[in-house]
Amino acid sequence: MRTRRPLRRFTAQWALYVEIQRRPRPAARLREAEHIAATGEEYEARQAAAEAGRVLDEARAALA
Secondary structure (H helix, E strand, O other): OOOOHHHHHHHHHHHHHHHHHOOHHHHHHHHHHHHHHHHOOHHHHHHHHHHHHHHHHHHHHHHO
16 A cells, blocks of 8 residues: 655645745745855854754744
């Protein structure tokens, strides 16, 4: 029997992505945080990862 979990997970992740991208400010915050996390020094990268987490948490709350 096939499970629908992968499809549900994909749909949830896609909805989160769309929620962020449809609003310019959170989308810009996430892009900047991802860039800094990838290119910054360790402390900056950790701060940026935390900021990205906050953007994702806000989007999840908006979808709830």
